[in-house]
Amino acid sequence: xxxxxxxxxxxxxxxxxxxxxxxxxxxxxxxxxxxxxxxxxxxxxxxxxxxxxxxxxxxxxxxxxxxxxxxxxxxxxxxxxxxxxxxxxxxxxxxxxxxxxxxxxxxxxxxxxxxxxxxxxxxxxxxxxxxxxxxxxxxxxxxxxxxxxxxxxxxxxxxxxxxxxxxxxxxxxxxxxxxxxxxxxxxxxxxxxxxxxxxxxxxxxxxxxxxxxxxxxxxxxxxxxxxxxxxxxxxxxxxxxxxxxxxxxxxxxxxxxxxxxxxxxxxxxxxxxxxxxxxxxxxxxxxxxxxxxxxxxxxxxxxxxxxxxxxx
Ligand SMILES: Nc1ncnc2c1ncn2[C@@H]1O[C@H](COP(=O)(O)OP(=O)(O)OP(=O)(O)O)[C@@H](O)[C@H]1O
Ligand SMILES: [Mg+2]
Numbered sequence: 399x400x401x402x403x404x405x406x407x408x409x410x411x412x413x414x415x416x417x418x419x420x421x422x423x424x425x426x427x428x429x430x431x432x433x434x435x436x437x438x439x440x441x442x443x444x445x446x447x448x449x450x451x452x453x454x455x456x457x458x459x460x461x462x463x464x465x466x467x468x469x470x471x472x473x474x475x476x477x478x479x480x481x482x483x484x485x486x487x488x489x490x491x492x493x494x495x496x497x498x499x500x501x502x503x504x505x506x507x508x509x510x511x512x513x514x515x516x517x518x519x520x521x522x523x524x525x526x527x528x529x530x531x532x533x534x535x536x537x538x539x540x541x542x543x544x545x546x547x548x549x550x551x552x553x554x555x556x557x558x559x560x561x562x563x564x565x566x567x568x569x570x571x572x573x574x575x576x577x578x579x580x581x582x583x584x585x586x587x588x589x590x591x592x593x594x595x596x597x598x599x600x601x602x603x604x605x606x607x608x609x610x611x612x613x614x615x616x617x618x619x620x621x622x623x624x625x626x627x628x629x630x631x632x633x634x635x636x637x638x639x640x641x642x643x644x645x646x647x648x649x650x651x652x653x654x655x656x657x658x659x660x661x662x663x664x665x666x667x668x669x670x671x672x673x674x675x676x677x678x679x680x681x682x683x684x685x686x687x688x689x690x691x692x693x694x695x696x697x698x699x700x701x702x703x704x705x706x707x708x709x710x
Pocket of ligand 2: 502503504631
C-alpha cells in the first residue's frame, strides 16, 4: 500500500487549508484537491484498464474495494449507524436500500469522510479502501475524497462556472494534469455520456443544463480526478425516466473503471443496475447479497417485507 505525500512534511495548517478546498459539499463531489495531494492507489492496482466505448482510457484505473468494519456514526449522542460490517466489491455496483431514516446517507457519507464535516457528527470503526483505513491519522482527508467521489440527489454544478470549468475545477488543482486539461475535460464528459450534447457550448454556465445533464456534469466532474470509487445518493430521484435511464446506462459503463455504491428508493432501479444489494434497517445491515437473491429469495423476513412493499 502506497500513501504518497502524506508524511510528516504535510503540516496541520496545510492539511486544514487543503480540506477547506474540498469540504463544501459541492466541491467534494469529485474530490478537488490542491497540487501535490496524494493519490490513494496501491501501485499494483494502477494499471490502465481497457478503454470504454465512451472514451477515456489512458489514465483509467480499476476500481478499489471498500470494506466497512464495525462502522458507527453519531450526530451528537444519537447513533445513526450502529456497527455496520459491509463490503463493496471492486468494479461492482452495490445498491443500498432501506426505509427513510435508516442511515443510508449517513453511512455513505462516512465512506469518504464527509460525515465528520457536520458539526457534532463523528464516526467510529474502520473504512478500508483496498486495505487502507481512510480514517488512519496519516491519511489526507482530501486525498480520500479525491479517490472516493460523490454524486448527490440534487445535481449541484458550481452555479457560476462554465460547463468546462465545472469539470476542470478538480484537475486544475492537481498539478500533474495541467498539461492536458482540455483532453481531461473532454474525456470526463465523454465518459459521463455528455460530450455530444455540450461540445459546442463548453463556455456556457453549467447551471443552464437540464437536470439530467447537470447530474451527468456532476458525474463528469467527479470522474475528472480519476476516482477509484463513486458514491451516489439517490442520483436519479430528481430526474425524469429518460434521464434516469441515461444515468443507469452510464453506471453500467462506469463500473468498468470505478466501484459504485448507489443509495436508491427505487427497487426497480436497484434491480436494474446493482450487482449486489444491501438492505439496512435502523442503522444496521439486515442482509447483503446478489441483487437477484435479495429481491427473490431473501434470507430475512424483514427484507422480504421491504422489497415487496409491505413497509417503508
Ligand atoms: N445532520 C443531521 N443531524 C442530526 N441527525 C441527523 C442528521 N442527518 C441525519 N440525521 C439522522 O440520522 C438518521 C439517519 O439519517 P439518514 O439521512 O442517514 O437516513 P437515510 O436512510 O438516508 O434516509 P432517507 O432515505 O430519507 O434519505 C435519522 O434518524 C436522521 O434523522
Ligand atoms: Mg438519505
